[in-house]
Amino acid sequence: MPVARILFPLPLPEPFDYAVPDGLDVQEGSYVAAPLGKYERLGVVLELLPDSAGEGRKLKDVGGVYPTPAMTAAMREFVQWAARYTVSHPGHVLGMALRSRGGLEPSPTETVYHLTGESPPRVTEARTKLIEAAEQLGAQTASTLAEAAGVSSGVVKGLAEAGVLRARSMQTDLPFDVPSPDLPGATLTDEQSEAADALKQAVSARGFSTFLIDGVTGSGKTEVYFEAIAESLRTDLEAQILVLLPEIALTQAILSRFEVRFGAKPAPWHSGLSDKERRRTWREVAHGRARIVIGARSALFLPFHKLKLIIIDEEHDGSYKQEDGVTYHARDMAVMRAKLE
Structure with missing residues (x-):
């Protein structure tokens, strides 16, 4: 009987081992229910160990598996890296990735x-x-x-x-519309075109790289990174893109700019969402159906299926620092998340 090493979104120093009953389809990254103390708790399978790992041990059984695509290896590695980097319990960081547990269930x-x-x-x-x-x-x-x-x-x-x-x-939770990369964008200046071409070339190469777009307010930085988003959508039909913005900048106006450029509203993620809206976004991200996500710093911990591009708008803004709970700077975390993807 295989052994599942499960991490719980709790302030615990390490994961726990559970036996996988016959007939239960458990994979690495599966969201599962398992007994912990008096209750069944939600957890994530970090790894599956061979049958021999359970020999001579009295292990409790995994109780069930949620009907949600497994957390990717890159995301599991990111959770553990972030815990080491911030000197936090891995379970605390995992809790940041499970902020809408209703998203684990099928849409009502x-x-x-x-x-x-x-x-x-x-x-x-x-x-x-x-x-x-x-x-x-x-x-x-x-x-x-x-x-x-x-x-x-x-x-x-x-x-x-x-x-x-x-x-x-x-x-009741409708899917997000699919964005189109081929709608006409703004006419770029020579300087903007040069910057956009550099970004598009890097996106097409499908490797890891970082860029800083430097410009005063109104210089067209948004139009430049729109071109990178469009190229990512063209290059990979399943690509997901994350755009981080300071919470105060997450206005209807910026969402409308995305809708005009790509023909679809992006999936939002911020503190002002209702439980239903958060559940919808989390589920659609996990299933790979939310192609463009625009959100505050906590969107970094969404369970993307195929994250290909991260953009941090106004990266100098102080709101990217989280100073309670697990303390981190979203800019630094974004670089590592991109590298692991």
């Missing part, structure tokens, strides 16, 4: 109703109003359609039984 679903194209066998004023609402709104929950039409939800049920409406399950 709700039942929505849409028109089938069939005509009702019996026409009433209430049914007519509801059909008109469904034509305007598309697939919606029964309560939404009924409220929009000003009728009772029983009308929805009646039309569904008559075959005029069809019910289906829909995820």
Whole structure:
């Protein structure tokens, strides 16, 4: 029976070993539930040890596996490196990577109703109003359609039984739109083009390198790194990009600039998000479906599936320093995260 070495997001000095029961699909990086003290706790499998590692030892069993892609080897190494660098317990750092544990579960679903194209066998004023609402709104929950039409939800049920409406399950956490690298960008000056070309060349090479874009406010630094983002999206169809910004700069205006340039809003990550929004972003990042993420310093610890580019806007800003809990500077952490990826 293989042995899983599991790290828990708790202030503990080391991981613990557990037996992997037959039939349980546990991989290195799997998010698992395992007994610790009186409770089952969430943890991450740092490594799998051979059967011989469990011989002569009375190990508890791994309780279950979450339906989430395994944490990458690079991310697991980053967690352990960050713990050594900041002189912190690895579990403390892991806790920073698990700030939205609801994201480990599949997206919640709700039942929505849409028109089938069939005509009702019996026409009433209430049914007519509801059909008109469904034509305007598309697939919606029964309560939404009924409220929009000003009728009772029983009308929805009646039309569904008559075959005029069809019910289906829909995820409540919708995926983020896929950005396009080929929408036209701003016209660059010669200086900006030279800087953008250097970044694009480095991105295409798919190696590790660092650059500093130096310029006064309004000099076009954002347009330059937009070109690097576009090149990364072209070079790798699964590439994920992280853009760090000071929390105060995470405004609707900057999100809109990304949407105009790439045709899709980036996935946000900052302290102002609701639990639902954080859950959605965390899940989509872990599954590799959030292609551009824009966030505050803590976004560095999101479980990216295929992180290919990190941009730190206003890297001199003091808000990149975390001075409580695990203390770190996001600029330094970003360099190492990129190197490990």
